[in-house]
Amino acid sequence: MEKKSFNLFYFVILISGVLYTNVCFSQNTPTTWQDRLEALKNSFNEENRGDVSFLKLLGYTYKRIIGSQTVKSDIIDSLLSYNAPAILxxxxxxxxDTVSRGDSCVIRERVLPKFEIISIRKRLEIAESIGEKSLLTSLRQQLNNxxxxxxxxxxxxxxxxNKHFKSLCVVSxxxxxxxxxxxxxxxxEYTTTTTTNTVERLNSKENLH
Structure with a gap:
């Protein structure tokens, strides 16, 4: 049985101005960006479930070294432009799932990631609607650092x-x-989380007392 819920507090936390960086990538994956991208293109992680299973890396184009403050500023401006992609x-x-096993039942809970790819403009509109008016400033400061x-x-x-998106990726x-x-x-690197609990049933005598 699948259960979907929406919690406003959870939503507020997720659209706050926090950037995920390279710590999101597994330590067991290739360490160079070249190897990492090729691995993603050629053998996408089949363990991914939920909305992550719909995401595919089609290819990439090398641009250049960030050799000046002007180039750095241009990249940040591009990452924060209204049409740039953002994850919500x-x-x-x-x-x-509940499975009966004699005098007990096993309850297994699977948590699957769910997200949408929206524009920075839309992300800012959502943030403003819940009172977060400094999101753009916060994101710019984090990217600058x-x-x-x-x-x-x-x-x-x-x-x-079934939609195509392009993004700027910073590597080193x-x-x-x-x-x-x-x-x-x-x-x-969002994966399925599975929790299993075993609940002992009371026998008929215990139920009478």
Missing amino acids: HLPPIVMR LIHLDYEYLELEWSYK NEHGGFIYDPIGSNIL
Whole structure:
């Protein structure tokens, strides 16, 4: 049985100005951005479930080294332009199964990621509607602290639910490979969480007392 719910507090947290960076990528994956992208293109993680299973990396184009403050500023402006992509995390899909086993029952709960790819404009509108009026300033400050000269940047092409999206991705093999991408950094390592609980049943005598 699948249960979907929407919690306003949860929603407020998810659209706040917090950037996910390269820490979202598994330590067991390739460490260079070149190997990481090829791995994503050629063998997408089949363990992904929920909305992550709809996301595919189609390809990428290398741009250049971030060699000046002007280039850095241009990249940040592009990442925050109204038409740039942004991830809107939604309350996850929760699926529960109950299996009877003699005097007990096993309840398994699976939490599947759910999200939409929207524009920065839409993300700002949503933030403003719930009273978060400084989101753009916060995002700009975080990107300014995150991106440094001599990093490199690429253009990634994605497919998600039969729509195509392009994003700017900042990388540096000297600093961990991936630095930031508005799509990939936020969702690619979200996986299914499974929790199993066993509940003992009371026997008939106990039920009478």
